[in-house]
Amino acid sequence: MKSSDQGIETAELVKRVALGDEQAYRIIYDRYKTSIYSTILNLGDDEFLAEEVLQESFIRLWNYRDKLHDVEKFDAWIYRVAKNVFLTKIKSQSIPTEPLDLILHDIYHAPMSHDSTDFKELESVFEKAISHLSPKQRMTYQMIKLEGLSRKEVAQILNVSPETVKWNLDESVKKVRSYMLQALDKLPLVTVLYFLSKK
Structure with a gap:
């Protein structure tokens, strides 16, 4: 601020x-x-x-x-x-x-167009945010948030405890959101929050 x-x-x-x-x-x-x-x-x-x-x-x-x-x-x-x-x-x-x-129904009467400038910018910054995560955090985030796997499934795949998966997910979510909110200060905040709610 x-x-x-x-x-x-x-x-x-x-x-x-x-x-x-x-x-x-x-x-x-x-x-x-x-x-x-x-x-x-x-x-x-x-x-x-x-x-x-x-x-x-x-x-x-x-x-x-x-x-x-x-x-x-x-x-x-x-x-x-x-x-x-x-x-x-x-x-x-x-x-x-x-x-x-x-x-958000009365804010967005139709889904954000994937061809829109805002969407492309959001996607670009989102990919950069993901790249800033540690390898384990990135894998955890991608498998749970993007691929839809459960925490239990990720724990088995990575051979770690469910607690470790939870910690890595929590940390990755915070870092991705923090990075995007700082990088996208010129876009409407509600647009960024809406995009993140889908990730």
Whole structure:
């Protein structure tokens, strides 16, 4: 976050987000991401789950931005959204990606074109992000996130414990997302989050 952004009142940023201001949305994301992640991590003790909840919470924020005019206390609202997402995922005992399609339906009326400039740029940066992972993290990420293998299957293939697979997956997901969010600061944040939800 730029030092000049720190002086902007949250209430002002929320008003701008409600009007579709993507820069204000990114500032709010940067302002709250660490505390929300930490809160969910403390609740669930699962880094991967905390990342998923953070991502989905901010997608919901953008999706329902036109309702922000009715929000009186944004801090309480965004934490409540995150906790509701967390509880939903805990109850389902899984971390599905399908609900994101429903959440984003009125943002994306059709799938992002694979021929679009944004998509090609996203794919290019995604491939670079993958290349920055360690060999074991890269293999784990590709087999689970891209090929659809289970953690148990990956553990057997790599001859490592399920705990090692979980650690490598959690670390690789964090690194890929961090790399892409930094590299794609000129693209709408919600577009990047949507792309990552499919990876």
